Amino acid sequence: MVVGQDYTNHRVCRQRHASPGKSGSRPRHLRYTTQYRRPRPGPGAGYPYLRSLPPAMPASSPFANPAPDTGLLRAELAAARAALAEAQARATYYQQLFEQQHRAVLIIGNGCYTDCNGTALRLLGLSRRDQLLGQPVGSFSMPVQPDGRPTPARIAEVLDQVRRLGWGRFAWLGRRHTGEEFWEDVVVTCIREAGQELFHVSWEDTSDRPPRAGSSYESENRLQLALAATHSGVWISHLTAGYTYCDQRARALLGAAEAICPHEALLPLLHPDDLPRLRAAFRQARRERQPFDVEFRVQHPTEGLRYLMAMGQVQFDAQQRPVRITGLLRDITDRQRTRLELIRKSELLEQMLRHLPLILGRFDRQGRILELVGAGLRHLHTTDNEGVGRQAGYLMQDMQEPIAQVLTGQHVRFVARGQVQGQPVYLQCFGFFDESQQCGVIFSINATESELSKERLRTEKEFSERLLNHSLDAIAACDQHGSVTAWNHIMERLSGVPASTMLGQQLPEFPVFAGDTAQGAALRSILSGQNTPHYNVPFHCHNQDCEANLLPLPMPEGSAYGVLVVIRDVTQRNQLAAEATRLQLRRQQEILSAVLEAQEAERRRIAEGLHNGVGQLLYAAKLSLPAGPEVQATRAVLEEAIRATRTISFELTPGVLADFGLKTALEELFKRIPHQHLPVQLHILNLPPRLPAPVEMAAYRIVQELLNNMLKHARATTALVRVAYRNQALHLAVHDNGVGFEPATGPQPGLGLPSIRNRVELLQGTLQLTSRPGQGTTVQITIPDTPAPEG
Numbered sequence: 001m002v003v004g005q006d007y008t009n010h011r012v013c014r015q016r017h018a019s020p021g022k023s024g025s026r027p028r029h030l031r032y033t034t035q036y037r038r039p040r041p042g043p044g045a046g047y048p049y050l051r052s053l054p055p056a057m058p059a060s061s062p063f064a065n066p067a068p069d070t071g072l073l074r075a076e077l078a079a080a081r082a083a084l085a086e087a088q089a090r091a092t093y094y095q096q097l098f099e100q101q102h103r104a105v106l107i108i109g110n111g112c113y114t115d116c117n118g119t120a121l122r123l124l125g126l127s128r129r130d131q132l133l134g135q136p137v138g139s140f141s142m143p144v145q146p147d148g149r150p151t152p153a154r155i156a157e158v159l160d161q162v163r164r165l166g167w168g169r170f171a172w173l174g175r176r177h178t179g180e181e182f183w184e185d186v187v188v189t190c191i192r193e194a195g196q197e198l199f200h201v202s203w204e205d206t207s208d209r210p211p212r213a214g215s216s217y218e219s220e221n222r223l224q225l226a227l228a229a230t231h232s233g234v235w236i237s238h239l240t241a242g243y244t245y246c247d248q249r250a251r252a253l254l255g256a257a258e259a260i261c262p263h264e265a266l267l268p269l270l271h272p273d274d275l276p277r278l279r280a281a282f283r284q285a286r287r288e289r290q291p292f293d294v295e296f297r298v299q300h301p302t303e304g305l306r307y308l309m310a311m312g313q314v315q316f317d318a319q320q321r322p323v324r325i326t327g328l329l330r331d332i333t334d335r336q337r338t339r340l341e342l343i344r345k346s347e348l349l350e351q352m353l354r355h356l357p358l359i360l361g362r363f364d365r366q367g368r369i370l371e372l373v374g375a376g377l378r379h380l381h382t383t384d385n386e387g388v389g390r391q392a393g394y395l396m397q398d399m400q401e402p403i404a405q406v407l408t409g410q411h412v413r414f415v416a417r418g419q420v421q422g423q424p425v426y427l428q429c430f431g432f433f434d435e436s437q438q439c440g441v442i443f444s445i446n447a448t449e450s451e452l453s454k455e456r457l458r459t460e461k462e463f464s465e466r467l468l469n470h471s472l473d474a475i476a477a478c479d480q481h482g483s484v485t486a487w488n489h490i491m492e493r494l495s496g497v498p499a500s501t502m503l504g505q506q507l508p509e510f511p512v513f514a515g516d517t518a519q520g521a522a523l524r525s526i527l528s529g530q531n532t533p534h535y536n537v538p539f540h541c542h543n544q545d546c547e548a549n550l551l552p553l554p555m556p557e558g559s560a561y562g563v564l565v566v567i568r569d570v571t572q573r574n575q576l577a578a579e580a581t582r583l584q585l586r587r588q589q590e591i592l593s594a595v596l597e598a599q600e601a602e603r604r605r606i607a608e609g610l611h612n613g614v615g616q617l618l619y620a621a622k623l624s625l626p627a628g629p630e631v632q633a634t635r636a637v638l639e640e641a642i643r644a645t646r647t648i649s650f651e652l653t654p655g656v657l658a659d660f661g662l663k664t665a666l667e668e669l670f671k672r673i674p675h676q677h678l679p680v681q682l683h684i685l686n687l688p689p690r691l692p693a694p695v696e697m698a699a700y701r702i703v704q705e706l707l708n709n710m711l712k713h714a715r716a717t718t719a720l721v722r723v724a725y726r727n728q729a730l731h732l733a734v735h736d737n738g739v740g741f742e743p744a745t746g747p748q749p750g751l752g753l754p755s756i757r758n759r760v761e762l763l764q765g766t767l768q769l770t771s772r773p774g775q776g777t778t779v780q781i782t783i784p785d786t787p788a789p790e791g
Contacts, residue, residue, distance in 0.1 A: 108199040111137055123205050125177035142173045142181055144238070144245050144260060162190045162199065172203070181259060182207040231331040235312075237263070238324050250329045253308055255300040271297035271305075278310070286314045286322050295332065307336035357446035359427070362439045363392040365407060370439055376427075376446040380420050392440070395420070396427065399442075406431040406440040415447065426451035474567040477553065478507040480560035482527055494541065494567060507563070512541060519548040519565075526552050526563050538570075545571040662696040663687050666703060666723065678711055678719055685724040691785055698759040698783060699723070699730055705756055706734045706779060714738025714777065725785075729765075732781040740771045756781075 104120035106113055113132050124140055126132055132140075141151045162168045172184045182205055189200040227233065233250025237243075243262050251259065254269050270278065274296035285292040293311040300306045312327015352358055359374040369392050373384040380395050393399035396418035405412050416427040431442040474494045477486035484507050487499035495502075495512065507513060508527070513520040522534035534550040547570050552561040625631045657665035663684055670682050690696075703721060710719050716738035724731045753769070756779075760767045765783035 103202050103204045106132075106201040106203075108137055108201060109196065113137070113139075114198075120203075123176075124174075125180075131177070140175055140177070142175050142259070144236075144243075145173050150241075158188065159199065162188045163197075166190055174205075227328075233329045234327075235310075235329050236324055236326050239322050246329075253306070253329050253331050254298055255302065269298050269300075271299060273297075281310075282314075282325065285312075285325075289314065289316075292327075295336070306331065307333045359442075359444040359446070361392060361442045361444070362434075362437075363403070363442075364439055367392050367403060367407065367440075374444075376444060379425065379446050379448065392442075396425065399427075399429070402429065402431055403440065403442070406433055406442065409433050415451065416444070417451075424448065424452065471566075476502075476507065476565040476567075477562060478527075478565075479562045480527065480555050482506045482508045482523075485562070491567065494544075494546070494569075496542075507565075512539070519550065522548075522550045523563055523565070526550060526561055529561065531561060544569050545574045657696060657700055658693075661690050662699055662723075663689075665696075665700055666721075669700070669704060669707075670721075673707060673711075678716060680707065680710075680719045680721065683720070683722045685722070687723060687725050687730075691725075691730065694763060695730060695783055695785055698763055699732060702732060702756050702759060702781060703734065710736050710738065714740075716776065728785055730783045730785060732783070733778070735776065735778045737776040740773050740775050740777050742773060743769050743771050 102119060104123050105117045106120055107115040113135050116129060116132055121127065121129065121132065124132065138151045138155050141155075143151055145151060145154050158168060158170060167187065167189045169185075169187050172186050173181060174184045175181050184203045185206050186201060186203040189202075191198045191200055227249060231249070231253075233253055234247045235250045236245045238245070243260055244266060245260050246254065246256055247259070251257075254266065256266065256269065258265075267275070278294060278296055281292045281294040284290075291311070291313045293309060295307065295309050298306050298308055309330045309332045310327055311330070312325055314322050315324050315326060317323045349360075353360055353374040355375060357374075357376040357379060359376040359380075360371070361369060362371040363369050369387050369390055371385060372387050377383060377386075382395065387394060392403050396416050398416045398418050402412045402414050402416075410433075412429070412431045414429055416429055418425050425446070426448045427444040428447040429442055429444040431440065433440050472490060474491040475486060475488045476484060476491050478484050484502045484505050487497075487502045489499075492498055495510070497510075502510070508515075508520065508523055513523050515521070515524070517539060519534075519537045519539050522537055525532065526534070531552050533552060534548075537548040537550065539546055539548060546567050549566040551564040551566070553564050555562055625634060656668050666682060666684065670680060673680055691699075703723075707719075707721075710716055714736045716736035719734070719736040721735075722731075722733040757767055760781055760783065763783050765781060768780040769777070770780075771777040
């Protein structure tokens with residue numbers, strides 16, 4: 001028996017095929033397009049079950065009139081010939097309908113195929129009728145139907161239903177001559193003619209056709225979408241027959257070659273260590289008559305070791321005997337590997353806490369300690385969890401303020417200083433608030449030795465700087481007013497001015513420290529009160545390459561600083577290092593380029609996972625909801641989640657940038673900005689259709705990062721972004737009227753400037769940042785469309 005799925009084109013006129021006892025009636029599943037009389041067909045014409053109809057009555061029949069009138073006989077003969085011609089034409093018409101309709105047609109009699117049309121041969125992959133005719137019913141069907149019943153039993157049930165009702169319609173799992181399985185939608189009509197029972201079978205292959213809305217297969221399609229989204233397959237294990245049916249996905253997950261396999265053929269695919277657990281789960285499900293789910297491993301022929309989850313339930317017959325197990329098979333390889341990786345990381349963290357001077361503390365919203373563990377507690381003379389229930393920071397009062405910041409949701413990084421039993425203790429700490437557990441977390445490492453070492457180094461450094469007065473470098477010093485207080489003999493030789501002349505003179509007025517030089521600007525910044533040393537300031541003097549180190553010198557007043565200047569001749573060193581520097585710069589640019597490329601690749605991978613994984617799961621969940629107002633809110637939440645997933649995917653990997661260029665990508669980016677929070681204007685001038693891909697990507701990421709910083713930190717009310725192309729370079733200008741900051745010394749949380757600088761330097765561009773507290777921020781960037789050649 002052969003089956004299919006589409007019902008739309010089954011339109012055939014068959015008045016002669018009415019069921020016995022309903023003369024002249026039409027089967028309800030047939031639709032008529034034209035009404036015809038019912039002439040008696042001639043011999044050999046039309047359907048095979050019409051070929052046995054008798055011809056028109058001959059003139060020599062004993063029932064003819066004994067003395068017919070010649071004219072009347074001629075008229076009757078002409079009428080009979082016309083009726084015969086009409087019957088032959090009608091029989092030819094029905095034969096053409098039988099042969100030419102797009103649905104496959106089979107005639108079944110005495111349990112065999114007795115006739116077929118060309119469409120049936122084509123869909124079954126046959127070339128001749130004798131390959132089909134005479135074959136028993138079910139020869140071109142799968143041995144087991146999807147409901148788990150053998151095909152012969154299913155055929156008997158279907159034919160019995162058709163005998164009782166006159167017709168039937170159902171789905172079937174067929175098999176072509178090549179062995180390929182396919183889905184069919186079948187319409188069967190029972191025909192009784194001259195005491196003979198025939199079955200007219202009309203079917204269609206619908207394996208690759210999407211179901212019509214509202215059809216009975218729409219739910220099946222949704223189920224298949226859900227199975228595909230969750231990487232799941234269907235399996236049916238027939239316990240009495242000893243074989244298992246697997247759909248295409250289940251076969252792909254197991255690595256099985258056949259849809260129907262004996263149980264023994266599947267055992268080599270299963271990991272031997274997991275067989276006892278599988279058998280125990282099945283036995284328990286049979287004994288307790290409860291659904292089961294069990295995880296196991298398979299040795300996939302092509303993909304290696306895979307982790308699967310089998311879910312299902314044992315089914316029983318009328319005598320309460322187990323007959324089959326029906327269930328789903330799901331691929332959990334990625335989840336299992338992630339879980340194992342988390343276990344490994346947890347074990348690693350536990351080992352670190354046991355053997356390294358680390359401390360892990362967790363505390364609730366009231367600041368009470370929930371957990372306090374780690375080998376670093378030994379330096380604080382306490383043990384694991386000894387302080388549970390007490391206020392966090394009781395060991396070191398220096399931690400109270402950072403703990404309060406953590407409880408407000410901030411990330412903090414700080415060094416806690418205190419004393420334990422009269423000894424100084426330093427803890428390098430990092431803290432954050434764990435939203436999932438609703439607790440604060442601070443991870444600390446005992447940095448006492450390193451901090452004490454730093455203090456010793458600072459002391460030694462100050463002592464060393466004083467010793468520079470006796471070094472071979474050129475050394476000069478001035479007080480807080482700029483008057484020269486020291487001028488060694490190397491400085492005399494370098495400058496050509498004796499110490500007797502320079503002592504008491506203004507050092508900022510010396511030509512080497514003119515205001516338009518880097519060393520002059522550094523000198524004036526220290527004299528103005530900025531306690532910031534300036535190291536290795538390069539300058540050129542008397543055909544020599546020099547470097548100046550300018551160090552603040554605390555004055556006795558305590559609030560002012562003089563300046564210690566150390567100058568050395570680095571001409572030869574610069575010449576030797578020039579080549580090495582050039583090679584190192586090239587290497588650094590290559591590494592930076594690889595890092596940025598890896599970041600973009602990771603963003604694309606995450607975006608694809610969100611779009612193809614989470615997005616599809618949400619969409620499948622939405623489709624699985626029944627219609628009705630009671631789930632309207634749930635549907636709205638799912639739609640919002642789908643939109644959020646798409647937005648995150650777009651922000652991670654803007655496909656519009658690669659497809660349409662920088663201008664379109666920026667316009668699309670600005671459409672996604674919540675303008676009710678920050679009105680932003682975008683001006684694009686003379687931008688060519690396309691720029692080199694690295695330039696476009698860098699410009700897009702820079703604008704994206706700066707806009708994110710505005711929304712998070714600037715507290716601005718207006719912002720302006722200008723993008724222009726001139727003189728073979730791309731010019732970006734981003735301005736906001738926010739709170740601003742001090743670029744030289746002020747904190748810059750979350751600005752992302754290192755990332756922006758790296759991108760600009762990689763493309764050999766320039767970046768200028770202008771900002772003042774309360775006066776907003778302006779960032780100007782220039783990127784050449786073709787990087788300059790390396791010297």
